[in-house]
Amino acid sequence: MAAESKPLRSDAARNRDKLLVAAAQTFAERGLDAPLEHIARRAGVSIGTLYNHFPTREALLEAILPQRLAALEEINASALADPDPWSGFVGLLEGIFTLQAEDHSLNDAMVQSFSLSTDMSQACGGGLGDVERIIERAKAAGRLRADFDVQDLVTLVWAMSQVIRESMDTAPGMWRRCLSFFIDGLHAEPAAQPLPSR
Amino acid sequence: MAAESKPLRSDAARNRDKLLVAAAQTFAERGLDAPLEHIARRAGVSIGTLYNHFPTREALLEAILPQRLAALEEINASALADPDPWSGFVGLLEGIFTLQAEDHSLNDAMVQSFSLSTDMSQACGGGLGDVERIIERAKAAGRLRADFDVQDLVTLVWAMSQVIRESMDTAPGMWRRCLSFFIDGLHAEPAAQPLPSR
DNA sequence: GAGAAAGTTGAGGCAACCCTCGATTTAGTT
């Protein structure tokens, strides 16, 4: 929105960078509610300085997460670029969860951004149109069951986030197995039971 | 193990009961890490009295949860009693998650009891033999895919617990839809893709 | 290199929750 209103003093710019690095690492390791003091210490800076640059935890997150979530755009893009709509769709799922499995903060963020509606969710919401397109394309090709929609993907993200959280430190990759089961339930053919209503 | 070693004084017995009721309600509403002070206040008793009766949070939980988890035994029993192995298996899943959806503390407990191995998980573990039998029966009938096992059920509990947690206050019942998708992936027939390894 | 503006610091106040222990009250007994 505002261009950089004030040019930062050199030491301030340096500290801001150190804070961003430390925050990214700490959040990735310990999740979105990691203590801000840890971040300040890791950056070699006092807690007051942290608050100077980022008056709230959210400000700090907004400085970090959009960059990370940008990877989602790429995932969307290559899903759409896939000539096979179904494998594009499956690639989307695998891409999302691989991302979440690599980074505690993304895992947390994916859950929260769909609960709360922060500015951050827009960064992600920008890509949500693409997601819809990927889903529709797979349906139109007769490969994805017709009653699956974006909200169901959100629910799936909730579900997988917990699987990832519980297993990421002890058995990373376990989530793939769970996802496989789920994907096998998403094929168009069986149309086993009519779904319960929303 | 020990029979009631000392008969409680009448007021103590009364307070203990009030604490158990208050704790059950509070945990059900707010999850397993609800503040103990809330429970004491709700029981009309001081925090010191709570600690008198239950020296740790775990002691309190062990006095409450086994009773609640006993419902699982019934669910197992009626799943095994079902003449159709597949619908017994599906009934098992629905039973478990219905329970979790009614009670925050059970939802938390089902996740934690599979992570940590407390005494509590044994109450649940006692029934795990039954669960295995239900799974095997559905496989033997050729209805449940052969590569599904108990560990996969644990993973499913993790997954569904998050869906339930996120939706139970705003859209209770939404989890059923998610479960349907998953169940449709568990049929024996499609055997779509070989699963990724553990 | 001196002055002003910008930035940094960390102790300290606040809040939530945990748990303890000496003073006090109560239930049961003779």
Added chain:
DNA sequence: AACTAAATCGAGGGTTGCCTCAACTTTCTC
């Protein structure tokens, strides 16, 4: 009614994390 063991009470000390602000230090400019 008096006594005692059992039970209760709740203030207080400990911890963790949040956030602020007045005193200090650094950078930048002239």
